Amino acid sequence: MLFPQPTDLTIDEPLEPVDAACPECGNEAVFKYRLVDYRGWLRVTKCRACLNVLDRVRIEPPAQGGA
Amino acid sequence: MSVRQEKESSTSALSAQEVESRYGIDLTVAEVLRHALRYISLQMQLKINAAALSPLLSEMNDFGIGLLGPRDEARDLDFDAIAMSTGAPAHFVINQYYARMAIEHWGAERFEPGDVVIYNDPYRGGSHVNDVGAVMPIFHEGRLMGFAASITHWLDIGGPVPTGFGPGLQRDVYAEGIRLSPRLLYKRGELVRETVELFTEQTRIADISSNDLQVVKAALQVGADMVGHYVDRYGPDAYLSAVEYTLDYSERAVRRALLEIPDGTYHAEDHLDNDSEGDPMLLRCTVRKFGSEIEIDFSGSAREDWNGYACQWSDTVSAAHLGLQAILLESVPPNAGAYRPVHVVAPAGSCFHALPPMSTNSGHLFFLVKSTTLVKMAISQADPKLAVGENYDDICILSFAGIDTRLKHPIPFVYIRFPLGPFGGSALGDGCCYMPIEEGNAVETSIEFEEEAQPLLFLEREFVTDTAGAGMHRGGPATRVVIAPLVDSESTYQLEQCRFPTKGAFGGGGGSMASILLHKGSLARWSGLEELAEPEVVAGFADPDDGAPIDPDDARAVFRISKLAGVHFKAGDVIALQVAGAGGYGDPRERDPEAVRRDVRNEIVSPAEAERLYGADLG
Numbered sequence: 001m002l003f004p005q006p007t008d009l010t011i012d013e014p015l016e017p018v019d020a021a022c023p024e025c026g027n028e029a030v031f032k033y034r035l036v037d038y039r040g041w042l043r044v045t046k047c048r049a050c051l052n053v054l055d056r057v058r059i060e061p062p063a064q065g066g067a
Numbered sequence: 068m069s070v071r072q073e074k075e076s077s078t079s080a081l082s083a084q085e086v087e088s089r090y091g092i093d094l095t096v097a098e099v100l101r102h103a104l105r106y107i108s109l110q111m112q113l114k115i116n117a118a119a120l121s122p123l124l125s126e127m128n129d130f131g132i133g134l135l136g137p138r139d140e141a142r143d144l145d146f147d148a149i150a151m152s153t154g155a156p157a158h159f160v161i162n163q164y165y166a167r168m169a170i171e172h173w174g175a176e177r178f179e180p181g182d183v184v185i186y187n188d189p190y191r192g193g194s195h196v197n198d199v200g201a202v203m204p205i206f207h208e209g210r211l212m213g214f215a216a217s218i219t220h221w222l223d224i225g226g227p228v229p230t231g232f233g234p235g236l237q238r239d240v241y242a243e244g245i246r247l248s249p250r251l252l253y254k255r256g257e258l259v260r261e262t263v264e265l266f267t268e269q270t271r272i273a274d275i276s277s278n279d280l281q282v283v284k285a286a287l288q289v290g291a292d293m294v295g296h297y298v299d300r301y302g303p304d305a306y307l308s309a310v311e312y313t314l315d316y317s318e319r320a321v322r323r324a325l326l327e328i329p330d331g332t333y334h335a336e337d338h339l340d341n342d343s344e345g346d347p348m349l350l351r352c353t354v355r356k357f358g359s360e361i362e363i364d365f366s367g368s369a370r371e372d373w374n375g376y377a378c379q380w381s382d383t384v385s386a387a388h389l390g391l392q393a394i395l396l397e398s399v400p401p402n403a404g405a406y407r408p409v410h411v412v413a414p415a416g417s418c419f420h421a422l423p424p425m426s427t428n429s430g431h432l433f434f435l436v437k438s439t440t441l442v443k444m445a446i447s448q449a450d451p452k453l454a455v456g457e458n459y460d461d462i463c464i465l466s467f468a469g470i471d472t473r474l475k476h477p478i479p480f481v482y483i484r485f486p487l488g489p490f491g492g493s494a495l496g497d498g499c500c501y502m503p504i505e506e507g508n509a510v511e512t513s514i515e516f517e518e519e520a521q522p523l524l525f526l527e528r529e530f531v532t533d534t535a536g537a538g539m540h541r542g543g544p545a546t547r548v549v550i551a552p553l554v555d556s557e558s559t560y561q562l563e564q565c566r567f568p569t570k571g572a573f574g575g576g577g578g579s580m581a582s583i584l585l586h587k588g589s590l591a592r593w594s595g596l597e598e599l600a601e602p603e604v605v606a607g608f609a610d611p612d613d614g615a616p617i618d619p620d621d622a623r624a625v626f627r628i629s630k631l632a633g634v635h636f637k638a639g640d641v642i643a644l645q646v647a648g649a650g651g652y653g654d655p656r657e658r659d660p661e662a663v664r665r666d667v668r669n670e671i672v673s674p675a676e677a678e679r680l681y682g683a684d685l686g
């Protein structure tokens with residue numbers, strides 16, 4: 001099949017651990033992952049405890065759907 | 068002062084002095100223009116209502132229309148949605164992606180006055196192929212001030228399935244109908260014939276399309292003209308300052324409301340009745356809330372599936388916003404400012420983030436509503452005063468298409484009905500009984516109109532006794548709609564909660580399950596005042612021997628898939644569609660006895676159930 005369906009039955013957003021404590025709250029639950037804000041896709045480094053965003057890079061989507 | 072404290076102080080209302088110093092306009096001008104933007108979008112909506120031929124636009128309000136700002140880095144504006152009409156909220160948030168991606172694809176610098184660019188590729192930040200987007204630039208003395216933008220649900224978009232909804236039949240996006248990258252519908256005010264012909268030649272609604280494409284342009288023009296009027300009067304700089312003020316106003320309101328929700332992490336879980344093989348699909352949502360920030364995460368949900376069992380990420384994001392807006396106690400004017408505090412995690416390849424070439428036409432409806440409900444269910448746990456019982460969480464569909472052979476000159480017809488349903492009970496009171504879903508805010512077309520316009524007869528539309536989830540504040544009851552096609556028809560149906568009932572909140576009970584039953588050839592019996600033929604289960608739990616309805620707990624019960632296209636019904640068949648009953652809120656034993664008596668009088672609850680569930684003494 002040209003475009004296979006994922007083999008995992010459920011899908012998680014991959015979280016890349018970051019070796020840093022949150023400068024806001026000191027928690028170590030800081031990860032790098034993708035999310036959508038009100039203008040589109042971001043790759044963030046973000047604290048899962050206090051939602052402080054340590055870093056954000058906008059992801060420009062490639063043309064999809066055959067264009 | 069820390070950054071966090073600054074964020075929280077930014078939620079309080081601004082004084083006139085602060086408005087003046089921050090935006091360079093006085094508070095009166097700021098408020099006049101903030102309301103004007105909303106008013107303009109309402110006028111645009113009325114234009115569509117008044118002139119469209121498609122009942123989905125003229126009657127049902129299955130569209131969103133409004134205004135976008137320009138791109139202006141200094142003012143932090145980037146083609147953001149600045150005002151939306153009161154049409155279907157499913158079409159509000161999504162413009163943040165759908166319209167912007169279309170403008171960027173076309174090239175913001177390429178627009179000329181009088182142009183209209185049209186598009187419907189769901190993989191470009193959209194929802195599904197039926198939702199046709201359009202933008203018209205707004206110029207003032209050669210300066211681009213923003214766009215008028217619309218999303219209108221097209222009754223038919225070509226492809227193999229009338230109305231476009233083809234669960235089980237549309238394997239991938241190539242089987243959905245026409246799919247347009249952004250292109251001109253009008254060039255400097257002149258209609259582009261070749262674009263119109265895509266609709267007149269490739270959809271089943273040539274007449275409707277050729278009219279309604281022009282109506283979309285007329286409505287966008289209303290917006291562009293009215294913005295021009297205000298810009299003339301107040302000047303372009305004051306206008307853009309007011310746009311900034313308007314976005315910040317909504318952002319402050321949402322942040323203020325978020326501060327009221329206790330900080331924490333909240334989970335919700337639900338299922339879609341079936342995937343394309345008939346197995347349930349697990350759906351998960353985690354809401355993380357801290358201060359005035361919120362992150363809504365759909366990780367852990369089922370993988371995407373072929374044949375319509377997935378939706379676009381942009382749809383999921385839109386739904387997450389709507390779930391949050393729906394549960395806040397104060398309503399906030401919908402614009403991009405209101406969306407700023409929200410982050411959404413939509414894992415790629417899950418049913419909430421389809422990868423091409425998955426079909427998302429039907430999944431648009433399933434997952435849009437499921438994700439809104441999941442957000443509400445998760446936040447419900449944060450505070451009893453925000454909690455709600457689960458509503459019917461589906462944009463249900465029953466469509467009929469064919470040839471009206473009753474006429475001297477038979478003509479084709481395409482008809483779709485979106486039956487409404489009940490909402491869950493909440494701290495404030497009982498759930499509403501018959502409501503459009505939050506994403507819809509749509510009006511149901513009148514039965515008299517439908518019987519006049521289509522070869523259909525409506526035999527019944529009634530609340531069903533003992534279907535409402537019990538509670539101190541009960542859920543709304545289910546409604547049953549009974550329809551008979553008068554000519555042979557091809558149908559699509561999509562109906563959720565035929566397998567998993569709605570859930571109550573804080574001690575409230577769940578509601579009843581949904582179903583579709585077929586009484587073969589029973590219209591003649593009904594006309595003769597006889598009982599309808601024994602029902603056969605179309606969607607829901609069936610006895611494998613004869614297809615009769617069966618108790619879901621019976622070991623022999625088989626589940627018949629609750630979404631399917633290409634189903635044939637005969638003239639004179641009678642089809643009964645019943646939506647789910649909604650969940651209740653709080654302990655039923657705490658329900659006001661007078662309210663229980665009223666429910667019994669209104670046949671919402673039977674005397675036996677009043678006694679069993681509520682301990683009512685009706686003596």
Ligand SMILES: [Zn+2]
Pocket residue numbers: 022023024025026027047048049050051052
């Ligand atoms: Zn932190």
